[in-house]
Amino acid sequence: MxxxxxxxxxxIVTEGGARLVLDPGELTRPVEATGVVAVVVTHEHxxxxxxxxxxxxxxxxxxAVVIGPEGVRAVLADAGIEVDVVTHGDHRTVGPFTLDFHGTRHNVIHASVPxxxxxxxxxxxxxxxxxxxxTVPDVPVEVLAAPVGAPWLKVGELxxxxxxxxPSRAYxxxxxxxxxxxxxxxxxRLRDALGTAGELVVLRPGESMTV
Structure with a gap:
């Protein structure tokens, strides 16, 4: 993978000839990909x-199927996009990919922001x-996609x-x-948090790693 x-x-996660697209938003280049079996969206922003x-x-x-929580379904409904709604504890298998879902809520940005x-x-x-x-899954995580910059994010909490x-590795x-x-x-700071037990891999846009 x-x-x-x-x-x-x-x-974009690739297994054989199949692809899974995660969180294609407005700050990302237009996503042009073939072989996509699913689009998984963590939240509606x-x-x-x-x-x-x-x-x-x-x-x-x-x-391709579109998968995400209820808020994603609501946001995409006006565009006629059907969403397979998932929440914490759900499991899906799409093509060669197993998908296990963890967590229910976005981190707090401010008391005034829903x-x-x-x-x-x-x-x-x-x-x-x-x-x-x-969200910390209740199962081991080999590779973590770690958010490093956001209005809700404090480096010490990261x-x-x-x-x-x-994780064994993080990017x-x-x-x-x-x-x-x-x-x-x-x-x-992410490297410091991983310590000697984990490896930091810095991927620039368009770069890949084997998972």
Whole structure:
């Protein structure tokens, strides 16, 4: 299994000839991919999903299913996009991918900002993408897609989160809100949180790693 990081939160997971697209939002290049069997969206915020991105993917891959929590279904309904609604504890198998879902709520941004549904996904029992949350799965995580920049994110809490998940490897995502200097600082703290037991892999948009 291989994961390719695109801009911000979007990632494409490939197994054989099948692909899984995670969180194709407005801060990501137009996603052009074939062989897509599913689009998984952690939550409804536009930096994680837009109808335009999903329609582009499903037009090129008519058999692809769209999966996400209830808030995603509501946001995509006006565009006529059907969503298989999932929440914490659900399991799906799509093509070669097993998908296990963890968590229910987005991290708090501020008391004045509504907290939306957010459900992270564990792909193939190895790769966990939490979306915008600090959900710690109750199973081991080999590879963690770790958010490093967001209005809801405090670096010390990120470090505690990564230490709690204790992945063998992690790579930074959700970086579009950071300057180059901020990105370097936050990935440095991510490396510190992994310690000697985990490996940090920094993927620039378009780069891939084997999971």
């Amino acid at each position: 291989e994961v390719t990081k695109l801009e911000h939160a979007c990632q 536009p930096d994680h999903v837009t109808p335009e991105q999903v329609l582009r993917i499903t037009a090129a891959n008519p058999g 907290v939306v549904d957010n459900t992270g996904v564990l792909v193939g029992g190895r790769l966990f993408h939490p979306g915008d949350s600090y 470090m505690d989160y990564v230490a709690a998940v204790a 930074p995502v959700h970086e579009a809100t950071l300057s180059d200097v901020g990105y370097a600082m936050h990935t440095g």
